[in-house]
Amino acid sequence: xxxxNNSTAAQKPRTRFQRIWDSDVFFSFRRSPVTIVAALVTFIxxxxxxxxxxxxxxxxxxPASLNLMDGFTPPxxxxxxxxxxxxxxxxxxxxxxxxxxxxxxxxxxxxxxxxLFAMAMxxxxxxxxxxxxxxxxxxxxxxxxxxxxxxxxxxALLIFGIARGIIxxxxxxxxxVWVLIVAIGLANWAQFARTVRGATMVERQKDYVSAAKLIGxxxxxxxxxxxxxxxxxxxxxxxxxxxxxxxxEEATLSFLGVGVPPTQxxxxxxxxxxxxxxxxxEWWILFFPAITxxxxxxxxxxxxxxxxxxxxxRLR
Amino acid sequence: xxAFILRRLAxxxxxxxxxxxxxFMLFRxxxxxxxxxxxxDSRLQDFEELRERLGLNDPFYxxxxxxxxxxxQGEFGISYRLQQPVSELILxxxxxxxxxxxxxxxxxxxxxxxxGVFTALKPRSFAAGLIMTLSxxxxxxPTFLIGIGLIYVFAVxxxxxxxxxxxxxxxxxxxxxxxxxxxxxxxxxxxxxxxxLFQLTLIMRLVRAEMLEVLRQDYIRFARARGLSNxxxxxxxxxxxxxxxxxxxxGLQLGSVIAFSxxxxxxxxxxxxxxxxxxxxxxxxxxxxxxxxxxxAFVFVVINxxxxxxxxxxxxxxxxxxxxx
Numbered sequence: 322x323x324x325x326n327n328s329t330a331a332q333k334p335r336t337r338f339q340r341i342w343d344s345d346v347f348f349s350f351r352r353s354p355v356t357i358v359a360a361l362v363t364f365i366x367x368x369x370x371x372x373x374x375x376x377x378x379x380x381x382x383x384p385a386s387l388n389l390m391d392g393f394t395p396p397x398x399x400x401x402x403x404x405x406x407x408x409x410x411x412x413x414x415x416x417x418x419x420x421x422x423x424x425x426x427x428x429x430x431x432x433x434x435x436x437l438f439a440m441a442m443x444x445x446x447x448x449x450x451x452x453x454x455x456x457x458x459x460x461x462x463x464x465x466x467x468x469x470x471x472x473x474x475x476x477a478l479l480i481f482g483i484a485r486g487i488i489x490x491x492x493x494x495x496x497x498v499w500v501l502i503v504a505i506g507l508a509n510w511a512q513f514a515r516t517v518r519g520a521t522m523v524e525r526q527k528d529y530v531s532a533a534k535l536i537g538x539x540x541x542x543x544x545x546x547x548x549x550x551x552x553x554x555x556x557x558x559x560x561x562x563x564x565x566x567x568x569x570e571e572a573t574l575s576f577l578g579v580g581v582p583p584t585q586x587x588x589x590x591x592x593x594x595x596x597x598x599x600x601x602x603e604w605w606i607l608f609f610p611a612i613t614x615x616x617x618x619x620x621x622x623x624x625x626x627x628x629x630x631x632x633x634x635r636l637r
Numbered sequence: 638x639x640a641f642i643l644r645r646l647a648x649x650x651x652x653x654x655x656x657x658x659x660x661f662m663l664f665r666x667x668x669x670x671x672x673x674x675x676x677x678d679s680r681l682q683d684f685e686e687l688r689e690r691l692g693l694n695d696p697f698y699x700x701x702x703x704x705x706x707x708x709x710q711g712e713f714g715i716s717y718r719l720q721q722p723v724s725e726l727i728l729x730x731x732x733x734x735x736x737x738x739x740x741x742x743x744x745x746x747x748x749x750x751x752x753g754v755f756t757a758l759k760p761r762s763f764a765a766g767l768i769m770t771l772s773x774x775x776x777x778x779p780t781f782l783i784g785i786g787l788i789y790v791f792a793v794x795x796x797x798x799x800x801x802x803x804x805x806x807x808x809x810x811x812x813x814x815x816x817x818x819x820x821x822x823x824x825x826x827x828x829x830x831x832x833x834l835f836q837l838t839l840i841m842r843l844v845r846a847e848m849l850e851v852l853r854q855d856y857i858r859f860a861r862a863r864g865l866s867n868x869x870x871x872x873x874x875x876x877x878x879x880x881x882x883x884x885x886x887x888g889l890q891l892g893s894v895i896a897f898s899x900x901x902x903x904x905x906x907x908x909x910x911x912x913x914x915x916x917x918x919x920x921x922x923x924x925x926x927x928x929x930x931x932x933x934a935f936v937f938v939v940i941n942x943x944x945x946x947x948x949x950x951x952x953x954x955x956x957x958x959x960x961x962x
Contacts, residue, residue, distance in 0.1 A: 467652055470937060472893045474900070482918040482926050486667030569779045576781050577903055577915050596785055596904075600793055600800075611782055619777045 349631040352537055357604050359623035370426040377419040382584070396605050410607040411594065417605060427587040428617070431501055432568040438506030439567075440560050443513020448544050450514065451521025462518065465511035473508040474570055480504040494582045494605045501580055503568050512559055520552035521528050537598050544583075561625035565618045572614055588614045645945050649938040658936035660927040661704045664714075665693075667923055713928035716919050723928045727910055732812050733803055734909035737901070740825055741833035746887060749837045753844025754876060757852065769845075772838040780897060784831040784904035791827060799824050800904035828905040832898055836890050843886055847879035881948065890945035895936055906911045 341347060350356055371378065396409040396417075408417040450461040470477065485493065524530060525548070533543045568588075568635040574580040575589030583590060588610050595607025647795035688694055695703075695820040707713070756765040775783075793799035804820030808812040815821025851857065852875055860870045904911070910929065917925035 467655065470889070470941070471933070472897060474897070475933065478899070478915070478918055479926070479930065482921060483663060483667050486663075486917070486921045486923060565777070573779055573781060573900060577900065579915070579918055592785070593781070598788060599785070604789070607785065611785070614780065615778060618779070619774070621776050 322334045328420045329454055346631045349501025350627070353627060355623060358625040359620040361615055362620040363624060366425060366613070366620070367429060368427050368603055369422055372418075373422040373426050377416075377422045379416040381415040381419045381423060383589045395603075395610075399493070408609045409603075411606045412598065412603075417609050420586060421588070424586050424591050424610060425586045425613055425617065427498070427581060427585055428568055428571055428589070428614070431498060431505065431571045431581075431587065432564050435505035435509070435567045435571070436564045437473050438502060439509040439563060440556065442506065443510040444517050444556060446510070447514035448521055448548065451518040452525060452540070452544055452548070454522075458518070461514065465514050467510045468508075469515070473505075473566070474573055476508040477504040477570055477574060478579065480507055480575075481574065494584070497580070497582050498585070501571060501574065504574075505567050508570070509563055509567065512563065513556060516555045516559055517552050520555060521548055524548045524551050553608060558625060558632060561621060561628050565621040568614070568621070569618050588617075611637070642942075642946065645942055648702045649942055650772030652938055653934060657705055657708060658701070658933060660708075660930045661701050663930070664704065664923055664927040665700065667921070679942060703927075708884070708931055713931070713948055714924040716907060716917070716922055716925050718917065718922040718925070723924045726913060726925065727928060728811070729813075730908060730910045732814060733907060734898055734902070734911060736815060736825065736900055737828055737832060737909060738891065740829035741894060742891055744829055744833040744886070745836035745890075748833075750844055750876075750883070752837075753841040754848060754871070756841070756847030757845045757872060760849065768841075768852060772841060775834055780831065780835065780900045781904050783834055784828070784901060787827050787831055788904070798827050800827065828901050828907055831904065832894060832901045835897070836887070836894065839886060839890065840883060843851050843882055844876075844879055847882055848875055851875045851878050855860060884947055885944055888940055888947070891940055895933065 350360075374380075394406045394410040396406065406416050408421070410416055411420065446461050446465075450458040481500060481504045481571065484496075484504065488496055488500070521544075529547060530543060533547055534540075536555070537548075571580060571587060572589030575587050576593045578593065580589055582593070583588050586594065591610035592607060592614065595603075595610060598604075598606050646842055651831045693700070711724045715721065716723050719726060752768055756768055759765050773785040788800045791798045797822070802824060803815045804824035805818040805824075806815045806821060807817045808814075815825060857870060857875060860874055865873075895911075898907075898909060899915055901907065903915055910932070913925060914929045916922070917929070
């Protein structure tokens with residue numbers, strides 16, 4: 322495949338887009354219908370979350386626009402006040418579709434930032450451990466080992482509890498989202514560190530690193546400019562699967578009542594609210610946020626699986 | 638083998654010491670223990686007296702030493718929220734969590750093993766494909782959604798099983814068991830299934846992968862050539878050789894099961910240690926958090942140790958390997 326690419330490239334100049342489109346990764350993407358559907362679902366959900374303020378039919382967080390008389394309207398029907406709700410309304414008369422749009426916004430925000438945080442921390446510690454070796458390596462990897470033997474949700478819970486104890490109560494509500502991001506990020510860095518360290522130890526032996534050392538390139542520059550790009554493939558895979566994990570972890574924490582405050586509900590909080598009405602027959606308050614969460618987690622997971630097969634890095 | 642176990646024991650002690658240090662820092666520096674014990678309208682003098690009495694003015698290492706000494710005796714102070722000794726609280730909640738964890742481990746092991754063997758022996762059958770697809774979905778679903786789904790189907794719609802609590806319990810010595818009453822057993826079913834599903838899929842996929850690997854080996858072909866019955870080959874030879882990874886994963890998962898039970902216990906309002914922990918996190922009840930942390934770490938360390946020792950019992954190759962080293 323690469324030889325034909327070279328010959329066609331010699332005949333006529335191709336745009337960057339064409340080259341990406343013809344690459345191995347996108348070739349396997351076009352061949353897998355499941356992946357295309359997963360990518361589409363992910364894209365639509367992210368887009369809907371980003372555009373929530375413009376496409377949501379109601380503003381669920383503006384107390385002035387809420388009316389308790391709108392409460393418990395079933396899906397696809399009008400309330401007593403004459404308002405129409407596609408997916409029904411909850412106990413406070415909030416439109417379920419709008420709360421889902423805003424909720425997935427918070428879920429995705431926390432998921433993305435927590436994964437970025439875990440990634441930044443894991444990559445830097447992994448590069449350091451793999452490049453320096455010796456005691457530095459032993460200490461960092463022992464910590465990672467111990468942490469990996471505990472479930473991430475437990476560690477996130479613990480960090481959340483500590484933060485609650487340290488932050489004064491008046492500021493807790495405003496900082497809850499950030500505490501959540503740090504807690505989930507800190508709970509997930511070890512996976513990145515372990516992979517990056519392994520790949521770095523392999524790269525360190527190669528000639529291009531020795532050459533860079535010989536001509537006196539600063540170690541930090543070698544790591545960031547030369548080693549890092551070569552270890553990025555497995556990192557991308559872990560980051561994608563990590564995003565799905567982070568979204569589920571955030572939902573779990575919020576469901577347990579230790580996540581974001583009810584004034585800023587994420588998908589997990591919405592499910593927690595909806596659970597209260599399961600027995601009284603108002604299933605839609607629970608059902609639609611739950612389906613959204615499952616779709617999001619499943620789609621991102623499938624994307625991660627595909628990426629792993631497509632890039633085929635040495636994982637684990 | 639003795640050297641191996643001693644080395645493992647030393648590692649476990651280091652892990653416990655690190656966890657104890659974290660628990661102590663939590664205990665000592667998160668929130669103010671004096672302010673939590675005294676009311677808002679106490680005099681400054683009372684604060685100072687209590688501070689002195691609790692030994693909070695002593696140097697760091699003296700306090701840490703005292704914390705360890707107390708922890709070894711199972712003494713973790715008094716819960717800020719419930720005003721009861723933490724050790725008593727945890728002990729009274731422990732039977733519920735242990736019964737739940739073991740019930741789910743048994744479900745996971747029995748169904749995981751049998752489904753794993755089935756999908757490996759008949760990999761192309763329709764049922765095997767269906768089971769594999771379902772297991773993929775099961776892994777992606779968060780635990781609490783599975784629990785809610787089960788509640789909706791079996792408690793709300795069909796009304797077969799209760800959706801919360803432990804039912805009636807019988808007290809045997811200091812152990813409250815729900816296994817002897819019919820309401821207790823009925824209450825156990827849904828939470829145990831919820832907790833077991835993740836493990837079940839894990840064990841099933843592992844057994845299947847290992848079985849497929851082993852069934853390709855020469856000694857299996859030779860066993861067939863010798864005319865052994867299918868049953869003897871599949872279970873006596875193939876399954877036996879998949880047991881090492883299965884024991885590892887099951888053992889290590891038992892620890893996460895106790896931690897995961899936090900979620901299950903919340904969904905089903907199960908009165909176990911996990912729900913005690915989640916309530917203490919919500920109100921920053923530091924002594925309970927510290928004690929739970931130490932408790933979970935202890936469980937993990939003990940399980941890891943047992944799994945390591947089990948290796949030797951199951952796989953003779955390891956015994957030879959360690960002898961040469």
